[in-house]
Amino acid sequence: MQVDILTLFPDMFAGPFGHSIIKRAQEKNLLQINYINIRDFSRNKHRTVDDTPFGGGAGMVMGPEPLFECFDYLKSLRGDNLGRVVMMCPQGEPFTQDYAKELAREDNLVILCGHYEGIDERVREVLVTDEISIGDYVLTGGELPAMVVVDAVARMIPGVLGEAASAEDDSFYHGLLEYPHYTKPRVYRGYEVPEILLSGHHENIRKWRRRQSLLRTLERRPELLKEVALTKEDKKVLLELKKLLQDLDLQ
Template sequence: MKIDILTLFPQMFESPFSASIIKRAVDRELLKINTVNIRDFSRNKHHTVDDTPFGGGAGMVMGPEPLFECFDALKEKQGGQVGRVVMMCPQGEPFTQAFARELAREEHLVLVCGHYEGIDERVRQSLVTDEISIGDYVLTGGELPAMVVVDAVARMLPGVLGEAASAEEDSFYHGLLEHPHYTKPREYRGMAVPEILLSGHHENIRQWRRRQSLLRTLERRPELLREVALQKEDRQVLLELLELLQSLDLK
């Protein structure tokens, strides 16, 4: 996969992408990340990319010219066509694990990082295919959300993680929160690892993990259960858990 990131601050991406899983993916040529400085496409001598909004109001708006010309250059470099264009935007679609899996199927992504009060609407109308929000809050710019998107998408690419199962066991991959994890030592400061995880009985362990996953989702994010394709076994477990929680509340 190739990802082009259009930004006013390309230096912000140097440290996050030079370590850990992203760096290994780039080194192994599973992922190519290219940052493009939008200011390079400004036509004025000061390389400004913003101006006051028509109609008045506070703040500045990123103008269309540098971004359109940036896209023209990308198209020429890509042989006349760019991939999916995703703008980081508080008004965008909430970013989810399912969205990350969808984007991971693309060969080329273009991430657009806005700043100031926003980007001229003509950019959104003519160039952007998707808008993403990573939460109901406003950040200084789109760079941090772009880093989040790259990290989440990169994990989904074949070969990036040591084992494919690592991504499949993440929270939200199948719609549920992840089960608890334990490692050595077996007991620490009076806290012991659940015996079932030491039993070696794979089916019992699978059932325990699934139950824990359902319990955590029920307790912390019950709205997620509406979107999950629950098995008959899951429904029975949820009924038992609900009865248990109700009995505890009564006490």
């Protein structure tokens, strides 16, 4: 995947994307990240990209000129079809695991990081295909949300993780929260690993993990269960778990 990030602060990405899985993905040429400094397309000597809003009001607004010219430059590199153009925006569609999987199917992705009070509406209307929010709160700019989106999407690209199953077991991948994990030592400070995980019986382990996943989802995010394709076995387990939780509440 080719990802072009349009930003006022390209140096912010060096740390998060220069380590761990994202770094290895770039070294393997599974992911190519290109940073474009929006200020390079400013036409004034101070390299400003913002101005006061028409109609008055607080703050500054990123103007259309540098952004449109930035996209002209990007088209000279990639061609007219830039693929999905994502603007990080608190008004955007909530970012989910399904959204990450959808974006991971793209060959090209452009991410626009806003600042100040916002971006001139003409940029949104003409250039942007997607608006994404990572939560119902406001940050100082779009760089941190862009990092979140790239990280989540990159995990879905084949070959980025060592095993495809690693991503598929993540919370939200199939709609449920992930089951608990354990590693060595078997006993630590008197706390033991569940015996079933040491049994070597793969089917029993699978059932235990699924039950734990259903339990965590029921306890912490029950609304997610409405969107999950549950098997007959799942439904039976859920009935047992709901009864168990009701009995605990009564005690």
